[in-house]
Amino acid sequence: MVVTNKNGETNSDFIIKDNILIGKHEPLTTEYKGIGKLLLDRMKEKPESIGQFDIITGATYTFAEMYDLTVKCALWLRQQGIQKNDVVALCSPNIMDSFAPFFATFCVGAIFTPWNPAMDIREARYFMKLSGAKIVFADESSVNTIKQAADSDKNDITIVVFGENLKAIPFSKIVDGHKKFDIDNFHCTTIDDNHDTAMILYSSGTTGPSKGVQLSHFVFLYHLLNPGGLTTDGLPLWLSSYFWISGVLLTLNCLVNHCKRFLYPTFEEEMTCKIIEKYKISWLFLSPSMINRILNSGYFKKYDMSSVTNIFLGGAKFSENSQNKLKECLPNANTVQMYGMTELGGILTAQHPHHKAGTVGTVLKNCQIKIIDLETGVALGPNKSGELLAKSITITNGYYNNPKATKETIDEDGWLHTGDLAYYDDDGEIVIIDRLKETIKYRGVQISPCEIENLLETYKDVVEVAVIGVPHLQDDEHPLAFVTTVPGSKVTERDLQDFVEKNMTDIYYLRDGVKFLDKMPHTPSGKISRKDLKAMVKGY
Numbered sequence: 001m002v003v004t005n006k007n008g009e010t011n012s013d014f015i016i017k018d019n020i021l022i023g024k025h026e027p028l029t030t031e032y033k034g035i036g037k038l039l040l041d042r043m044k045e046k047p048e049s050i051g052q053f054d055i056i057t058g059a060t061y062t063f064a065e066m067y068d069l070t071v072k073c074a075l076w077l078r079q080q081g082i083q084k085n086d087v088v089a090l091c092s093p094n095i096m097d098s099f100a101p102f103f104a105t106f107c108v109g110a111i112f113t114p115w116n117p118a119m120d121i122r123e124a125r126y127f128m129k130l131s132g133a134k135i136v137f138a139d140e141s142s143v144n145t146i147k148q149a150a151d152s153d154k155n156d157i158t159i160v161v162f163g164e165n166l167k168a169i170p171f172s173k174i175v176d177g178h179k180k181f182d183i184d185n186f187h188c189t190t191i192d193d194n195h196d197t198a199m200i201l202y203s204s205g206t207t208g209p210s211k212g213v214q215l216s217h218f219v220f221l222y223h224l225l226n227p228g229g230l231t232t233d234g235l236p237l238w239l240s241s242y243f244w245i246s247g248v249l250l251t252l253n254c255l256v257n258h259c260k261r262f263l264y265p266t267f268e269e270e271m272t273c274k275i276i277e278k279y280k281i282s283w284l285f286l287s288p289s290m291i292n293r294i295l296n297s298g299y300f301k302k303y304d305m306s307s308v309t310n311i312f313l314g315g316a317k318f319s320e321n322s323q324n325k326l327k328e329c330l331p332n333a334n335t336v337q338m339y340g341m342t343e344l345g346g347i348l349t350a351q352h353p354h355h356k357a358g359t360v361g362t363v364l365k366n367c368q369i370k371i372i373d374l375e376t377g378v379a380l381g382p383n384k385s386g387e388l389l390a391k392s393i394t395i396t397n398g399y400y401n402n403p404k405a406t407k408e409t410i411d412e413d414g415w416l417h418t419g420d421l422a423y424y425d426d427d428g429e430i431v432i433i434d435r436l437k438e439t440i441k442y443r444g445v446q447i448s449p450c451e452i453e454n455l456l457e458t459y460k461d462v463v464e465v466a467v468i469g470v471p472h473l474q475d476d477e478h479p480l481a482f483v484t485t486v487p488g489s490k491v492t493e494r495d496l497q498d499f500v501e502k503n504m505t506d507i508y509y510l511r512d513g514v515k516f517l518d519k520m521p522h523t524p525s526g527k528i529s530r531k532d533l534k535a536m537v538k539g540y
Helices: 035-045 063-079 099-107 121-131 140-152 180-184 217-225 245-256 269-279 288-297 320-329 403-409 449-456 493-503 530-539
Strands: 002-004 010-017 020-023 050-054 060-062 087-091 111-114 135-139 158-162 197-203 211-216 236-238 261-263 283-286 310-313 334-341 346-350 367-372 386-392 416-424 430-435 440-442 445-447 462-472 476-485 514-516
Touching: 035 063, 035 099, 035 217, 035 245, 050 063, 060 063, 063 099, 063 180, 087 099, 087 121, 099 111, 121 140, 135 140, 140 158, 197 217, 197 245, 211 217, 217 245, 236 245, 236 261, 236 269, 245 261, 269 288, 283 288, 288 310, 288 320, 320 334, 346 367, 346 386, 367 416, 440 462, 445 449, 449 462, 449 476, 449 493, 462 530, 476 530, 493 514
Parallel strands: 050 261, 087 111, 087 135, 111 197, 135 158, 236 283, 283 310, 310 334, 476 514
Antiparallel strands: 002 010, 010 020, 020 367, 050 060, 197 211, 334 346, 367 386, 386 416, 416 430, 440 445, 440 476, 462 476
């Protein structure tokens, strides 16, 4: 089936066959086997151009300076015995030197993994155990958490700090003392197969705690040399950390395309608009949560946003109403909603200018989508909702050291079950309705309800607990706990909220509160019925 848009024009980007939306097939041809050599080659092409600019300090790095730091860091990693399949971690916000271990890890053939710089000791222990990282590069505020987590498990992980901390090796020390001959004659470790794992990112997947998503060198070479939806141009700005796949892809894309990267460590509504106005930013990537917070604050109208020509949104649902409001505030900007997953190696769909507000556009090249009936698994036609399944040329190599979870997510025919409820309309545009999976997303960060549930179940008097996400315009979702207690219990909502706040980091706080039930609803199989709980929320 060839699709025509609402103007009667034939869409040559994809077809629909047997109720499967199939993007155009365009395989990648490249002589590169690994990302490291590509990055070094591109830095050498424009050595005097500015590659990074720190908005707070005004400091800059040329591509030549970035090349120098990357190679020095790679030389040090080799001195520490880091080889293929070893894992190197980075736990830092977007600061000037954090790119160096990111790039250098690829250059020595090791596996890079970013950790959430806001993690607590419990999370740090989990990331260490899951990844088996031998070295972690961290900002000053993260060192103590990492050290305490390592000590508790008798883990001898080496910690390198950007700055100063007596419990870690200063980054300035590891890049000092390398011979010019060694730098000038540095060669990346040979990658035998570009489908070897290059990176472990984290996702809650469809069930359970965070899993390590393995992405290959091929995934990133594909995005960098055969770009799709996330191609930077002009003066780009994004605030995603390396912990998000968008932060990884945009950082790599910016370097390969010789763009100046603007660095600011955190998202702030007014400051973001000030940056756009002052530096005439032309290209933006922000989460729907960030956009909604700016829209509600009124800052888009307070500051001059006329330089912005493209806004890309991804990571959560962005409503038709919100997209129309954004268009009113920035009438000269092309707003593009996208849909993707870490497990799919990036973006799967994207809007074109003629697409309807509130959709996530149509399937991209080298990707396939089908919507299946929740009961029968049969692929559905247009305007029928079901679970969205996907295939992509950049699909994950599987969950790190977790074949069981891989099998549960990717079926025997290679379809990845996203856990998202969706449909496609008569134009082939995808609409995301809700998430079937239990993951809660707070300000773009995925959190697993079972982690909160496991904690609350340790509280005295609690019999059963289920945590769900309640939609929130600015923050994506807020966790809400449903609880049953022993008869006569005097535990209060505030007691349980305080318990979570004492034992977990900010993203897990029960911002939508606690609802006490006399009896928890269950499915016929004995599981807690989250569907019924969500229905209760709509009734409050």
